[in-house]
């Protein structure tokens with residue numbers, strides 16, 4: 001199993017190398033050279049297995065010889081041991097044929113824990129073996145950063161720097177990043193929006209001298225290992241509703257396109273997924289692209305589902321790579337046009353994308369109304385991101401069971417939930433003291449050189 005860049009001009013890597021690298025040196029994203037297939041029989045054999053066992057069987061063919069079977073099983077067990085639900089990703093029924101996949105039982109209450117907890121274990125094992133040190137730098141609109149800090153805090157061979165947009169993450173998200181006391185954790189509040197944070201991280205990766213000097217590693221959703229970890233819950237949920245004998249559909253609240261791309265990989269492996277629906281908030285570049293064919297940026301409008309407030313959806317490049325017949329030179333050209341404002345997707349590529357992805361957009365008012373209506377009709381309290389998914393899914397219900405991904409716990413976004421239903425959702429008991437812990441953060445300007453010198457100083461300390 002080898003990994004190639006979507007821009008076709010970076011070294012071909014193993015799983016372990018792709019994981020430790022993150023962004024490819026040509027600016028592209030790593031993807032497997034071929035997606036391993038699972039037979040209907042193998043998928044049927046997942047029924048009734050634990051989350052960890054399904055995780056092992058689904059991910060193992062992607063790993064090459066990075067770890068032994070026993071090592072990998074052990075790392076998976078450690079990754080999910082801290083989750084607050086025995087099923088890890090339980091399903092809840094909302095209506096006759098509509099289900100919610102609860103992905104918020106991990107330590108930071110959002111789906112990103114599924115990938116990040118595993119990546120923490122994989123990094124630790126790989127680095128301990130080689131004696132290497134890495135500096136993880138990530139940009140976050142809130143949930144990635146808290147999940148990364150939680151996964152890497154206290155690890156011996158890693159420093160973790162997280163850039164988040166100052167004043168634009170929820171107090172729960174911020175505190176999850178600023179309250180860990182370990183000295184290898186660095187929460188950086190940047191003056192700018194999420195796209196600025198993401199752009200500065202990209203700049204650091206494109207500065208090869210800096211990249212090599214600090215051993216830069218990325219764990220943003222472009223990291224292939226993260227996408228892979230998210231493939232697992234598509235299998236566990238589909239199988240519990242009757243796959244492979246009965247197809248299912250998924251609706252995925254989407255920002256950077258990582259989570260839904262994992263669903264695309266699950267389908268590519270043979271899981272019978274009928275509809276894969278992209279749900280966006282008012283930052284709807286993906287919905288506009290899929291409906292009009294024009295992939296054009298338009299400034300970020302802050303919303304009540306902030307983890308989906310993006311201007312450019314980085315993992316969409318992986319879908320474009322496939323839609324353009326895996327032509328790295330064309331993708332390179334398109335991404336250069338995107339940097340100038342956008343491009344029109346070719347007819348052949350848009351046809352292929354539309355055969356794969358449906359889409360919908362949910363406004364701010366619809367998000368609030370959906371939280372309220374769902375509470376009144378089912379008793380379920382959902383976060384605003386999940387509400388975007390539920391609203392869009394309702395436009396795609398049919399004979400096939402629909403699974404909407406519940407991407408965060410409502411207590412992570414208490415203001416939006418309270419505004420909708422008049423009740424403030426409580427944090428789970430295991431983190432009830434979050435607001436009493438002291439905070440530690442550094443305010444930083446939107447300036448590459450300043451960020452680089454801060455990182456040099458901190459890792460030398």
Ligand SMILES: *Cc1c(COP(=O)(O)O)cnc(C)c1O
Pocket residue numbers: 110111112143144221253254255256257258259260307308385386407408
């Ligand atoms: C990150 C996040 C999303 C968007 O996921 P992508 O993989 O970026 O599409 C949606 N909801 C929540 C709560 C998130 O944290």
